[in-house]
Amino acid sequence: MELLCCEMDRVRRAVPDANLLYDDRILQNLLTIEERYLPQCSYFKCVQKDIQPYMRRMVATWMLEVCEEQKCEEEVFPLAMNYLDRFLAGVPTPKTHLQLLGAVCMFLASKLKETIPLTAEKLCIYTDNSIKPQELLEWELVVLGKLKWNLAAVTPHDFIEHILRKLPQPNEKLPLIRKHAQTFIALCATDFKFAMYPPSMIATGSVGAAICGLQQDEDVSSLTSDALVELLAKITNTDVDCLKACQEQIEVVLLNSLQQFRQDQGDGSKSEDELDQASTPTDVRDIDL
Amino acid sequence: MSEPSRDAHPVPQGSKACRRLFGPVDSEQLRRDCDALMASCVQEACERWNFDFVTETPLEGNFAWEPVWGLGLPKVYLPSGPWGTRDNLGGGKRPSSSPVLLQGITQEDHVDLSLSCTLVPRSSEQAEGSPGGPGTSQGRKRRQTNMTDFYHSKRRLIFSKKKP
Numbered sequence: 001m002e003l004l005c006c007e008m009d010r011v012r013r014a015v016p017d018a019n020l021l022y023d024d025r026i027l028q029n030l031l032t033i034e035e036r037y038l039p040q041c042s043y044f045k046c047v048q049k050d051i052q053p054y055m056r057r058m059v060a061t062w063m064l065e066v067c068e069e070q071k072c073e074e075e076v077f078p079l080a081m082n083y084l085d086r087f088l089a090g091v092p093t094p095k096t097h098l099q100l101l102g103a104v105c106m107f108l109a110s111k112l113k114e115t116i117p118l119t120a121e122k123l124c125i126y127t128d129n130s131i132k133p134q135e136l137l138e139w140e141l142v143v144l145g146k147l148k149w150n151l152a153a154v155t156p157h158d159f160i161e162h163i164l165r166k167l168p169q170p171n172e173k174l175p176l177i178r179k180h181a182q183t184f185i186a187l188c189a190t191d192f193k194f195a196m197y198p199p200s201m202i203a204t205g206s207v208g209a210a211i212c213g214l215q216q217d218e219d220v221s222s223l224t225s226d227a228l229v230e231l232l233a234k235i236t237n238t239d240v241d242c243l244k245a246c247q248e249q250i251e252v253v254l255l256n257s258l259q260q261f262r263q264d265q266g267d268g269s270k271s272e273d274e275l276d277q278a279s280t281p282t283d284v285r286d287i288d289l
Numbered sequence: 290m291s292e293p294s295r296d297a298h299p300v301p302q303g304s305k306a307c308r309r310l311f312g313p314v315d316s317e318q319l320r321r322d323c324d325a326l327m328a329s330c331v332q333e334a335c336e337r338w339n340f341d342f343v344t345e346t347p348l349e350g351n352f353a354w355e356p357v358w359g360l361g362l363p364k365v366y367l368p369s370g371p372w373g374t375r376d377n378l379g380g381g382k383r384p385s386s387s388p389v390l391l392q393g394i395t396q397e398d399h400v401d402l403s404l405s406c407t408l409v410p411r412s413s414e415q416a417e418g419s420p421g422g423p424g425t426s427q428g429r430k431r432r433q434t435n436m437t438d439f440y441h442s443k444r445r446l447i448f449s450k451k452k453p
Contacts, residue, residue: 058310065306070298091326097319099310125300130309135316138323145330 012115016161027162030154031237034199037082037153039089042196048088050095053192059084059102060190066106066118066126073113074182075157080109081189082153087146100131104139112151156185159203159236166235168222169211180210184250191253197246200236205246208232209254212247338406352406 020026044053067077083105103123110117120133164174184206188194194202211221233240335341339350347354
């Protein structure tokens with residue numbers, strides 16, 4: 001007999017802790033430690049022989065699809081990409097291992113961040129059973145060893161609330177700004193350009209891009225875009241010009257991804273059903289550029 | 290259904306996300322690379338701590354390792370032996386698990402050893418900064434993973450190597 005429980009689908013979450021979010025020391029500590037978790041080099045130049053940048057994009061896109069289909073917490077995907085980049089910055093890896101590595105990184109990130117983590121079996125199904133759960137578990141240890149068990153990496157998501165609460169935006173606009181910023185962060189994680197940027201800069205740039213994008217439709221900001229960038233830069237101690245450049249890069253990546261999306265839509269090979277599953281393109285569609 | 294909760298999100302039938310990205314995966318190569326990388330992890334740890342974690346032997350280096358006993362650890366962590374004293378340690382949170390664990394391990398499966406290590410001070414660059422400071426310089430950064438000067442109670446079980 002199968003018993004149904006109405007609470008089954010509800011993931012339990014802690015409420016936002018005001019003591020953590022409204023204490024500036026937390027933000028300062030995050031800014032101090034964030035660089036410890038950046039990949040040590042641009043590994044396509046100095047470490048990897050077999051893996052090309054487009055392969056990272058392929059595996060990242062796949063990982064994002066899995067995370068979205070499994071309704072993972074927002075941080076899981078960027079955190080998994082952080083593990084992937086840090087591993088690849090140290091270990092020459094053949095391309096045939098790349099998908100396994102991506103699965104292992106999702107496995108670890110999900111365990112760290114989620115109430116109900118992804119299972120090894122499920123991740124193997126997503127590789128079309130090209131790897132076995134046992135292999136996933138063995139490689140989990142390898143990745144942990146190479147990352148020196150430093151899993152609690154700082155991600156751009158850690159900064160979002162700290163940034164949002166210092167902006168003069170009306171409260172009712174924040175959920176939309178947050179949602180768009182999260183989408184941008186995921187987009188950044190798929191693009192290697194951003195892999196070496198400090199998470200605080202990606203977070204600040206994403207919030208900036210989100211507000212600028214939304215501004216065209218509705219009045220979400222009382223600030224001019226220059227004043228906004230300056231305020232954002234001050235919050236995370238980022239150089240204004242770097243931040244502007246970062247925000248522009250995010251907008252370019254968004255445009256590319258929108259074009260890609262329209263192409264995919266145009267070729268008719270993907271059903272509307274599938275398009276609606278992926279929350280990122282759906283969100284992106286809403287942004288009028 | 291062993292895990293009903295995650296099954297709230299089963300892999301949808303015919304999901305486009307189920308795909309192999311880079312062709313067939315060579316299990317043999319995976320195993321070889323896995324073994325090689327694990328060995329290199331062990332080697333790195335060995336050099337880092339001048340301690341052979343496989344044979345549980347201290348080696349020459351920055352850290353002076355010495356055996357310690359009587360750390361007041363829960364008995365589940367203690368070896369059964371002269372210093373194991375599994376009778377007089379209270380707790381007993383898991384009364385059934387520890388005897389089973391201890392009995393299940395035969396002599397050849399593990400090495401009884403509790404060790405503490407102290408950093409041997411050396412001249413110039415060996416001066417240990419306090420951990421947790423703002424890691425600005427290259428040297429400080431490398432130091433973050435360091436343990437504090439005093440490392441307590443090291444005990445590992447080496448299970449006999451079984452190749453599947």
